Amino acid sequence: MTTSQRTWLERYAPQWVIDVEHEDLATSVAEQPQLDLDAIFGRSGPVVVEIGSGHGQTLIAAAEAKPDTNFIGFEVFEASLAITLGQIAEHHRTNIRMVNADAVGGLRHLFTQHSVTELWIFFPDPWPKKRHHKRRLIDPEFVHLAGDTVVLGGTVRLATDWPSYAEAIPEAFATDPRFRLVDTTRFVSRPITKFERRGLEAGRVIHDFTYRTIAEG
Ligand SMILES: C[S@@+](CC[C@H](N)C(=O)[O-])C[C@H]1O[C@@H](n2cnc3c(N)ncnc32)[C@H](O)[C@@H]1O
Incomplete structure (x- = not known):
């Protein structure tokens, strides 16, 4: 990490990084009481969770556009987290x-069932080699977990520039009857990040997916 990144982390993590209990591995989350989101944000409101928020461009743009929505970003890479904290400030x-x-x-451990309004995963690590596909984030087990996490009638948005991942995503969502594919056009609130730009420059097509869960009753 650079000196600035260390400074942002030290200065802002106590305010904006949710303190969760970890298992042995620094990045794994232990079983623990679920988060009290209203207490964390000091208000109630729709909750959007972004997985792998990178440098935070999407979170910042969306949080500025929707000041009444509460946003949570998951990011395992500490330097990216630090950059995001600097941007939030x-x-x-x-x-x-x-x-x-x-x-x-x-x-699995931090949210009560059906408590997240939208779940976003933009340009998840592609693991392009076939023998690494099992490391990919999106698989049927993840889709099931997403179905338990989002509210009934909630939304999951995804984007990828890797053709084989773009095939695997609908296959994984097809395993959970709670989800319907409702849109494949580009999510307008998604700024172009370096990962999308890299894909475009390499001549790859960007695939967007918007799934919605079916409200019961
Ligand atoms: C290819 S980058 C995309 C970043 C961002 N979404 C964008 O479009 O610019 C994927 C990001 O996901 C993070 N990541 C990968 N697996 C993760 C996980 N299981 N939980 C949280 N973050 C994860 C990585 O550290 C990386 O920052």
């Missing part, structure tokens, strides 16, 4: 909190 955002841990354990 620069943009005077009070409606973003971060978790420095693996989002799968986070979804």
Whole structure:
């Protein structure tokens, strides 16, 4: 980490990074009482969770556009977390909190069932080699967890520039009858990040997916 990144982390983590209990691995989330989101934000409101928020561009843009929504970013990479904290401060955002841990354990242990309004995963690590596909975030188990986490009638938004991941995403969502694919156009609130730019420059097509869960009754 650079000196500035260390400074942002020391200065802002106590305010904006949610303190969660970890298992042996620094990034894994232990079983623990679920988060009291109203207490964390000091208000109630819709909750958007972004997994792998990188440098935070999407979170910052969305949090500025929707000041009444509460945003939580999961980011395992500490330097990216630090950059995001610096950006939150620069943009005077009070409606973003971060978790420095693996989002799968986070979804499993930190949220009560059906408490997240939207879940966003933009450009998840592609693991392009076939023998590494099992490391990918999106698989049927993750989709099931997402279905338990989002509210009924809630939304999951994803984007990828990797053709084989773009095939695997609908296959994984097809395993959970709670989800319907409702849109494949680009999510307008998504700024172009370096990962999207890199994909475009390499001539890859960007695939967006918006899934909605079916409200019961
Ligand atoms: C390819 S980058 C995309 C970042 C950002 N979404 C964007 O579009 O610029 C993927 C990010 O996800 C993070 N990440 C990967 N697996 C994760 C996990 N299980 N939980 C939280 N963050 C994760 C990585 O550290 C990295 O910052």
